[in-house]
Amino acid sequence: MHTAQDNRLRSRRSGHRQIRLVTGLVAAGAAASTALVTGGLAQGGKHTADAATTVSSSTKTITAAKKATTTVKKTASTRTLQSASSAPTVSTSTAVATSGGS
Amino acid sequence: MTDWYLIRATGLVSLVLFTVVTVLGIATASRWRPRRAPSFVTLGLHRSLSLLAVVFIAIHVVTAVLDPYAGVTVLSVLVPFAAHWRPLFVGLGTVSLDLVAALIVTSLVRRHLSRHVWRAVHLLAYVSWPAAIAHSLGTGTDASSPWSQAATLVCIAAVGTTLTARLLRRDGLPKHLAPQGAS
Numbered sequence: 460m461h462t463a464q465d466n467r468l469r470s471r472r473s474g475h476r477q478i479r480l481v482t483g484l485v486a487a488g489a490a491a492s493t494a495l496v497t498g499g500l501a502q503g504g505k506h507t508a509d510a511a512t513t514v515s516s517s518t519k520t521i522t523a524a525k526k527a528t529t530t531v532k533k534t535a536s537t538r539t540l541q542s543a544s545s546a547p548t549v550s551t552s553t554a555v556a557t558s559g560g561s
Numbered sequence: 562m563t564d565w566y567l568i569r570a571t572g573l574v575s576l577v578l579f580t581v582v583t584v585l586g587i588a589t590a591s592r593w594r595p596r597r598a599p600s601f602v603t604l605g606l607h608r609s610l611s612l613l614a615v616v617f618i619a620i621h622v623v624t625a626v627l628d629p630y631a632g633v634t635v636l637s638v639l640v641p642f643a644a645h646w647r648p649l650f651v652g653l654g655t656v657s658l659d660l661v662a663a664l665i666v667t668s669l670v671r672r673h674l675s676r677h678v679w680r681a682v683h684l685l686a687y688v689s690w691p692a693a694i695a696h697s698l699g700t701g702t703d704a705s706s707p708w709s710q711a712a713t714l715v716c717i718a719a720v721g722t723t724l725t726a727r728l729l730r731r732d733g734l735p736k737h738l739a740p741q742g743a744s
Contacts, residue, residue, distance in 0.1 A: 485613065496573060
């Protein structure tokens with residue numbers, strides 16, 4: 460009778476020990492996973508932020524380059540127009556008449 | 562910004578823990594037990610891991626409310642579909658949370674309830690868990706990430722397999738997991 464009771468008691472203790480052990484392991488695993496995922500996401504977020512900064516600075520460079528190109532083109536066009544307008548114009552008919560007259 | 566990452570991490574871990582608890586719940590109802598372990602081990606694990614899952618769900622919810630970027634209000638935590646952002650999927654998370662609260666409270670006061678009432682409320686776990694899965698897929702920032710999708714698929718497979726095995730009872734399980742008597 461005593462042996463049967465002892466066995467039951469031992470079995471109960473063993474069962475409770477197993478529950479505590481598994482619960483502890485799962486709790487530790489869950490906490491570690493949370494820390495790991497949080498860290499991983501933060502690292503990923505940092506990379507994303509870095510990439511965004513790079514893209515932003517590249518975009519700025521491209522915009523500045525485009526502006527510079529436009530300015531150069533405009534300046535060149537203005538100069539061409541200016542030089543064209545200031546160049547002496549000789550009408551063809553005058554030139555023909557002059558050459559025919561001599 | 563750490564809050565934002567903590568919300569996402571605890572969300573995923575809560576889902577996995579909720580899945581483990583659901584699987585253990587089905588196992589308990591089916592009277593399955595691990596080999597060479599007393600029969601109360603499955604039920605004991607189901608209870609203690611339920612409380613652990615509640616802790617992680619609580620961290621998930623509290624950080625979501627505290628983080629201004631998440632934009633989750635106390636009202637949307639308590640009342641389903643009251644959120645401004647993705648009301649359907651945030652609302653499903655609220656439904657799941659409210660049902661989990663009902664399951665926990667009724668289990669804590671089980672002595673004062675009739676078995677039928679407790680069982681009827683406990684069956685709501687079959688609504689709560691899918692609602693949590695839908696919340697994760699629809700709201701989760703990482704829902705499109707392969708690692709998140711893999712975790713969700715494993716969760717669905719675990720509950721799906723256990724539930725199928727419970728429904729089939731005798732044929733789908735190894736001998737040591739076979740039901741020990743009627744449920």
